[in-house]
Amino acid sequence: MDETENKTGPLVLLTGATGYVGSRLVPLLEQREVALRCLARSPDKLRPNVSASTEVVQGDVLDKTSLDAALAGVETAYYLVHLMASSTDFEENDREAAENFGAAAKQAGVKRIVYLGGLGDDTDPKLSPHLRSRHEVGEILRISGVETIEFRASVVVGAGSLSFDMIRSLTDRLPVMLCPRWLATPTQPIAVDDVLAYLLAALDLPPGESRIFEIGGTDIVTYGDLIREYVRQQELHRLLISVPVLTPYLSSLWLGLVTPATAEVGRHLIEGLKNPTIVRDKTALDVFDVRPVGTGEAIRRALKSGDSHSKAERT
Numbered sequence: 099m100d101e102t103e104n105k106t107g108p109l110v111l112l113t114g115a116t117g118y119v120g121s122r123l124v125p126l127l128e129q130r131e132v133a134l135r136c137l138a139r140s141p142d143k144l145r146p147n148v149s150a151s152t153e154v155v156q157g158d159v160l161d162k163t164s165l166d167a168a169l170a171g172v173e174t175a176y177y178l179v180h181l182m183a184s185s186t187d188f189e190e191n192d193r194e195a196a197e198n199f200g201a202a203a204k205q206a207g208v209k210r211i212v213y214l215g216g217l218g219d220d221t222d223p224k225l226s227p228h229l230r231s232r233h234e235v236g237e238i239l240r241i242s243g244v245e246t247i248e249f250r251a252s253v254v255v256g257a258g259s260l261s262f263d264m265i266r267s268l269t270d271r272l273p274v275m276l277c278p279r280w281l282a283t284p285t286q287p288i289a290v291d292d293v294l295a296y297l298l299a300a301l302d303l304p305p306g307e308s309r310i311f312e313i314g315g316t317d318i319v320t321y322g323d324l325i326r327e328y329v330r331q332q333e334l335h336r337l338l339i340s341v342p343v344l345t346p347y348l349s350s351l352w353l354g355l356v357t358p359a360t361a362e363v364g365r366h367l368i369e370g371l372k373n374p375t376i377v378r379d380k381t382a383l384d385v386f387d388v389r390p391v392g393t394g395e396a397i398r399r400a401l402k403s404g405d406s407h408s409k410a411e412r413t
């Protein structure tokens with residue numbers, strides 16, 4: 099097919115197409131028998147990265163009217179957006195955005211919303227504001243009355259994924275790492291390719307009730323294990339020293355290693371490191387054919403696919 103031809107097939111709306119996960123989903127959706135429309139706050143930034151047959155519309159999840167046009171005629175809508183970078187009151191903004199999106203999707207007759215959120219135990223009173231907000235967004239989308247498929251993941255391992263890159267930047271640059279208690283927190287990292295496979299497979303689910311799928315790689319590891327495996331594969335020498343609390347000094351050390359643009363998001367992610375993020379409900383393995391890889395392989399793939407840090411940067 100000529101790339102510039104409009105594709106036929108069910109219309110799919112992708113939000114977050116400029117983001118880490120969304121941008122990797124674009125080419126995969128473009129290979130499917132669907133017509134793809136992407137919503138972007140700055141369409142000009144996105145257009146060079148999509149094929150000519152993909153429609154790009156201007157929109158903002160905080161601007162209700164922009165959503166009506168973006169969702170018109172859409173069958174499946176991917177919600178891959180969070181507002182942690184642009185707002186100090188991200189919880190309120192993410193709430194409002196999800197309400198806008200759910201209501202507009204319902205109004206437009208959208209059949210399914212696919213959302214990627216975070217793992218974590220809802221019943222834990224100490225769940226971080228970030229993880230609590232991710233769960234709340236899923237709940238708001240479900241309440242809209244549109245069938246919602248929510249995937250919950252912990253660290254998505256891939257070059258460019260903020261949560262993975264934070265761990266990596268820190269490990270690359272600090273020969274002696276003072277690490278707080280969360281070094282022992284269990285988590286279940288997942289390779290980005292496996293997340294994308296789940297997101298794509300959600301297109302083919304038969305119509306039904308809203309569902310939550312917890313997804314993760316084959317290993318439950320601690321953040322310490324994750325760092326140690328990265329160290330092993332990069333042939334680094336690092337000393338990890340566990341300290342009881344995350345002092346402002348340690349916090350600033352971490353945050354000084356990420357760019358200012360991502361520091362705000364990083365701050366929220368760090369708060370979540372104290373919460374276990376593991377798969378307790380394994381239903382996703384029964385429902386989908388996706389067979390996620392383990393942490394070692396996920397890291398190997400991430401390093402192979404785009405190691406932006408030169409060897410000289412590491413000591």
Ligand SMILES: NC(=O)c1ccc[n+]([C@@H]2O[C@H](COP(=O)([O-])OP(=O)(O)OC[C@H]3O[C@@H](n4cnc5c(N)ncnc54)[C@H](OP(=O)(O)O)[C@@H]3O)[C@@H](O)[C@H]2O)c1
Nearest residue numbers: 114116117118119139158159178179180214215251254261
């Ligand atoms: N990366 C991970 O490790 C990880 C792990 C578990 C779950 N998740 C979940 O996966 C989803 C996607 O995460 P990500 O890592 O891909 O995020 P990301 O790279 O930070 O991208 C966020 C996206 O949201 C868009 N956005 C922000 N505010 C918006 C607004 N007001 N209106 C429209 N779009 C807006 C951004 O567009 P602009 O270009 O306009 O800023 C960007 O495309 C999130 O729900 C996240 O919680 C990610």
